[in-house]
Amino acid sequence: MKKLLVLLMGLALVIAIAACGNKDTKSAGSTTSPAPSAQAGGQQVVLKATNYKFDQTEYRVKKGEPVTITLDNSQGVHGASIKEFKVNLDNGNKTVTFTPDKAGSYPINCSIMCGSGHANMKTTLIVE
Incomplete structure (x- = not known):
C-alpha cells in the first residue's frame, strides 16, 4: 500500500513538472505583441x-466594446482565467468573446497547474 502511494505521488509530480516544462521548440516570436486591434468582431x-x-x-481593452481573447500555448499546457468576467480558457476552449462592462485592472492567472513556476504565471487585463 505504501509503495502504491509513493508511486502515485511520483507520477503526479512528473505530470505537474512536464506540463510547463516540455521542450517545445516552436518560436514564440517577439516578446511583445501589438495592442488589441478593433476589427469587425471587436477588439x-x-x-x-x-x-x-x-x-x-498587461493587455489593454476598451470598456463597453466586445473583446475576443484567444489563448495560444506556445510551450507547455496552460489555461487562463479572468474571474471578474467569468472567462476560462484552456486547451478545449481557446477563445472567448465578452464585453467588459467596468473599467479597472483585472488579474489573469494560469488556470492549469503547469509546474514549479505556475504561481508566478500572471498578467493583467486593463479595461479603460
Missing part, C-alpha cells in the same frame, strides 16, 4: 503562454 487579444509566463505584463 482582439492573444495571450501567448510559454513556460511559466505570458508574453505581456
Whole structure:
C-alpha cells in the first residue's frame, strides 16, 4: 500500500513538472505583441503562454466594446482565467468573446497547474 502511494505521488509530480516544462521548440516570436486591434468582431487579444509566463505584463481593452481573447500555448499546457468576467480558457476552449462592462485592472492567472513556476504565471487585463 505504501509503495502504491509513493508511486502515485511520483507520477503526479512528473505530470505537474512536464506540463510547463516540455521542450517545445516552436518560436514564440517577439516578446511583445501589438495592442488589441478593433476589427469587425471587436477588439482582439492573444495571450501567448510559454513556460511559466505570458508574453505581456498587461493587455489593454476598451470598456463597453466586445473583446475576443484567444489563448495560444506556445510551450507547455496552460489555461487562463479572468474571474471578474467569468472567462476560462484552456486547451478545449481557446477563445472567448465578452464585453467588459467596468473599467479597472483585472488579474489573469494560469488556470492549469503547469509546474514549479505556475504561481508566478500572471498578467493583467486593463479595461479603460
